[in-house]
Amino acid sequence: MQTALECIPCFARQALDAARFVSDDAALHERVLRDVLLMAAEMDLSQSPPVIGQKIHRELRRLTGASDPYARVKRRFNRLALEMLPTCRRRIQDADDPLTMALRLAIAGNVIDLGVGVALDEETARQAMERVLDEPFHGVVDDFRAAVEAADDILYLADNAGEIVFDRLLIEQLPAERVTAVVRGGPVLNDATRDDAEAAGLHELVDVIDNGSDAPGTLLSDCSEPFQRRFAEADLILAKGQGNFETLSDEPANVYFLFKAKCPVIAARVGLPVGTHVALRSPAYHVPAGGDHHAGI
Amino acid sequence: MQTALECIPCFARQALDAARFVSDDAALHERVLRDVLLMAAEMDLSQSPPVIGQKIHRELRRLTGASDPYARVKRRFNRLALEMLPTCRRRIQDADDPLTMALRLAIAGNVIDLGVGVALDEETARQAMERVLDEPFHGVVDDFRAAVEAADDILYLADNAGEIVFDRLLIEQLPAERVTAVVRGGPVLNDATRDDAEAAGLHELVDVIDNGSDAPGTLLSDCSEPFQRRFAEADLILAKGQGNFETLSDEPANVYFLFKAKCPVIAARVGLPVGTHVALRSPAYHVPAGGDHHAGI
Numbered sequence: 339m340q341t342a343l344e345c346i347p348c349f350a351r352q353a354l355d356a357a358r359f360v361s362d363d364a365a366l367h368e369r370v371l372r373d374v375l376l377m378a379a380e381m382d383l384s385q386s387p388p389v390i391g392q393k394i395h396r397e398l399r400r401l402t403g404a405s406d407p408y409a410r411v412k413r414r415f416n417r418l419a420l421e422m423l424p425t426c427r428r429r430i431q432d433a434d435d436p437l438t439m440a441l442r443l444a445i446a447g448n449v450i451d452l453g454v455g456v457a458l459d460e461e462t463a464r465q466a467m468e469r470v471l472d473e474p475f476h477g478v479v480d481d482f483r484a485a486v487e488a489a490d491d492i493l494y495l496a497d498n499a500g501e502i503v504f505d506r507l508l509i510e511q512l513p514a515e516r517v518t519a520v521v522r523g524g525p526v527l528n529d530a531t532r533d534d535a536e537a538a539g540l541h542e543l544v545d546v547i548d549n550g551s552d553a554p555g556t557l558l559s560d561c562s563e564p565f566q567r568r569f570a571e572a573d574l575i576l577a578k579g580q581g582n583f584e585t586l587s588d589e590p591a592n593v594y595f596l597f598k599a600k601c602p603v604i605a606a607r608v609g610l611p612v613g614t615h616v617a618l619r620s621p622a623y624h625v626p627a628g629g630d631h632h633a634g635i
Numbered sequence: 636m637q638t639a640l641e642c643i644p645c646f647a648r649q650a651l652d653a654a655r656f657v658s659d660d661a662a663l664h665e666r667v668l669r670d671v672l673l674m675a676a677e678m679d680l681s682q683s684p685p686v687i688g689q690k691i692h693r694e695l696r697r698l699t700g701a702s703d704p705y706a707r708v709k710r711r712f713n714r715l716a717l718e719m720l721p722t723c724r725r726r727i728q729d730a731d732d733p734l735t736m737a738l739r740l741a742i743a744g745n746v747i748d749l750g751v752g753v754a755l756d757e758e759t760a761r762q763a764m765e766r767v768l769d770e771p772f773h774g775v776v777d778d779f780r781a782a783v784e785a786a787d788d789i790l791y792l793a794d795n796a797g798e799i800v801f802d803r804l805l806i807e808q809l810p811a812e813r814v815t816a817v818v819r820g821g822p823v824l825n826d827a828t829r830d831d832a833e834a835a836g837l838h839e840l841v842d843v844i845d846n847g848s849d850a851p852g853t854l855l856s857d858c859s860e861p862f863q864r865r866f867a868e869a870d871l872i873l874a875k876g877q878g879n880f881e882t883l884s885d886e887p888a889n890v891y892f893l894f895k896a897k898c899p900v901i902a903a904r905v906g907l908p909v910g911t912h913v914a915l916r917s918p919a920y921h922v923p924a925g926g927d928h929h930a931g932i
Contacts, residue, residue: 383665
């Protein structure tokens, strides 16, 4: 999707938040902010928001000399999520419909996003998981189930560290032999990389690959050729988080976007209130005549 | 006061809000926003925030060709405030301490500010006035009273249209012969100009002058020479609104700032929670030994 004008003040705020997160140096904060203003002043708005996110975080890493400034917070949220895993898994086992519960928990985990405005603390994350069923939800789980059953090759595009532990719960409800989990190719913000997939134990369940890119989304043109091929060949993509929605919602691929609508621009784009938990078939994909069907049947 | 880094994303947002307020032309919105990003990227942060506000609104007027894009909304809020005037005046008359009540109402009127993030509607303004005593207040009214009694020459710097009608209620409690009301020298945002002072009937009570500047604050160096002289000669300044605080809080003059702390930067600067109604002696002014005393005594 294109970048909206209201994304631009938000980029500046995000850049400042990020600079303050990774450094105590006020001169560095100012430099990052001014750099981002210049980038934003000349930005091509036909690009998706993660294009700027990628530039901001490259600049931050360059200026701080830290290759992964969010490493510690990513570990912290992985650990927190792992602590919550047994309780969440029990809720899924006890649920009338385990797939629905796992889907809801995986979407709720998308609250662990350090790119949004409000500073995230552990208590907020904990409550978001406990109260998952109180949150507004938009999606047709039976359609999701049918899409999963019909697919031979499913790519699961993870979003953030911490969140990826809850993705594991959803992946446990999917046909593991047909699923490949995908993480970012390099550190950006608190997005999940291979280390986080391993911390979540995903590699014990499914193949884990990375997309070769350090954008906070899935900018296909910036991804590695092997990933681009996998993306083109997959018959179902499960894409977590706003960044993946922003970068893939115009692709004519068979994508289910699973995210919490955290900003007014995204909420307006999907026509739902801010805060809604969304499981949405790609608006750019046309289900073939006859609907989803398992290729093997 | 200097501009904080977090003011900068806010300028971009304000510029976009303002552009959308004054025009339906998306290309103009984008142009204004990009211009402001470039200005902000090079801004001298030792300047106060209204320096950028002035530039943004000059640019808006230039691009739209409208000399006073907020004229209609200013009239609307003047009318609304005038409708509420009799009820408010009765509350002052019935109060145990009319000056306190008038001061509280004048500060509550500062909610009528189209520069802040949340779109202001009439109902919000109405409720802010009705529930004025429920709002947190920081100030020592007896000190304010003593400062007023001690002063021979009081300048009352108004802030916004609509709000200026409630300023009238406070001015009615002051020694009118010693008060001069001051408005902006030209239209900027919904700030009060001479037309608004007249709509509020201030000219029937006190002298009304303008400061010769179109900044959304009181940038002394940008004000007319006659106003600068009046400012230097006055022995008490009552300054409404954040813009006047931002531009005058470092002046060693005898200023009482009366405003609602609407943003985190200002709230932090005065050490109070966002939303607090503030009546604050200038931190840069030193009360002479012996305290305030009426020069005539």
